[in-house]
Amino acid sequence: xxxxxxxxxxxxxxxxxxxxxxxxxxxxxxxxxxxxxxxxxxxxxxxxxxxxxxxxxxxxxxxxxxxxxxxxxxxxxxxxxxxxxxxxxxxxxxxxxxxxxxxxxxxxxxxxxxxxxxxxxxxxxxxxxxxxxxxxxxxxxxxxxxxxxxxxxxxxxxxxxxxxxxxxxxxxxxxxxxxxxxxxxxxxxxxxxxxxxxxx
Amino acid sequence: xxxxxxxxxxxxxxxxxxxxxxxxxxxxxxxxxxxxxxxxxxxxxxxxxxxxxxxxxxxxxxxxxxxxxxxxxxxxxxxxxxxxxxxxxxxxxxxxxxxxxxxxxxxxxxxxxxxxxxxxxxxxxx
Numbered sequence: 240x241x242x243x244x245x246x247x248x249x250x251x252x253x254x255x256x257x258x259x260x261x262x263x264x265x266x267x268x269x270x271x272x273x274x275x276x277x278x279x280x281x282x283x284x285x286x287x288x289x290x291x292x293x294x295x296x297x298x299x300x301x302x303x304x305x306x307x308x309x310x311x312x313x314x315x316x317x318x319x320x321x322x323x324x325x326x327x328x329x330x331x332x333x334x335x336x337x338x339x340x341x342x343x344x345x346x347x348x349x350x351x352x353x354x355x356x357x358x359x360x361x362x363x364x365x366x367x368x369x370x371x372x373x374x375x376x377x378x379x380x381x382x383x384x385x386x387x388x389x390x391x392x393x394x395x396x397x398x399x400x401x402x403x404x405x406x407x408x409x410x411x412x413x414x415x416x417x418x419x420x421x422x423x424x425x426x427x428x429x430x431x432x433x434x435x436x437x438x439x
Numbered sequence: 440x441x442x443x444x445x446x447x448x449x450x451x452x453x454x455x456x457x458x459x460x461x462x463x464x465x466x467x468x469x470x471x472x473x474x475x476x477x478x479x480x481x482x483x484x485x486x487x488x489x490x491x492x493x494x495x496x497x498x499x500x501x502x503x504x505x506x507x508x509x510x511x512x513x514x515x516x517x518x519x520x521x522x523x524x525x526x527x528x529x530x531x532x533x534x535x536x537x538x539x540x541x542x543x544x545x546x547x548x549x550x551x552x553x554x555x556x557x558x559x560x561x562x563x564x565x
Binding site: 241243418421426 | 485486487488489490491524525526527528529531559561
């Protein structure tokens with residue numbers, strides 16, 4: 240059996256693989272962001288790397304001396320935590336960057352209120368499944384070749400046929416494709432629970 | 440940064456312990472300048488398919504008065520949780536030496552369980 244700690248597709252290993260972005264891509268993204276007065280959206284389907292790219296952007300903005308706040312929304316937690324209250328928004332300055340992951344979770348009116356409250360921040364960048372809430376900064380896309388490349392980064396390999404089939408099975412969601420590979424690695428297991436003998 | 444070295448070792452090369460035992464670690468550091476802080480954190484963390492979990496259960500601060508030196512720290516190991524591995528999740532114990540500024544670190548991993556060995560889920564009793 241391949242234990243969780245040794246599984247090459249464990250979440251800690253997958254999270255170490257960052258978004259495939261080059262210096263030119265970063266320059267273009269920052270230029271677009273500046274052109275739109277620090278407002279923009281990273282758009283893409285589930286499992287296309289939006290959150291990873293947003294996290295990488297957070298690192299870049301911190302390195303530039305920005306005060307970065309990354310707010311994560313999901314289907315389980317569709318509203319910003321209570322800490323992001325009026326006082327938080329009132330304290331924002333042009334040095335602040337507010338990054339919102341999962342903007343599609345907010346209903347339109349809630350989103351409009353959020354955007355208004357964050358108006359003092361120098362940057363407001365969101366991830367979302369569909370374009371429209373803020374100017375498009377970058378569209379995250381996937382491909383069987385990218386899946387193959389990510390698997391290679393994890394020290395594993397896929398044939399072109401395997402990569403295409405896996406990609407199609409998960410409709411381009413690379414996160415789910417990598418989870419299937421995790422399960423494939425782990426499936427040679429016996430459903431028993433055992434403790435080593437106490438007198439061992 | 441060059442010439443930065445951190446070391447964290449158990450005195451007798453043990454990597455498996457039982458709850459309630461004392462974990463004694465040797466700490467070595469050789470840094471370009473005297474560290475602003477040097478501490479050893481005892482913690483457990485998870486690895487696997489899902490979101491990682493981590494909890495620091497104890498911290499020992501080392502009085503580092505020079506860029507290089509050595510010291511010893513010890514921790515009374517808690518009763519739980521045990522180290523285990525299954526196909527979906529593993530729980531691991533470690534101590535980590537962290538030097539600031541720069542967040543330089545090194546880690547010593549070990550197993551904690553009543554038998555002194557990692558519990559393996561899915562492995563038939565022998």
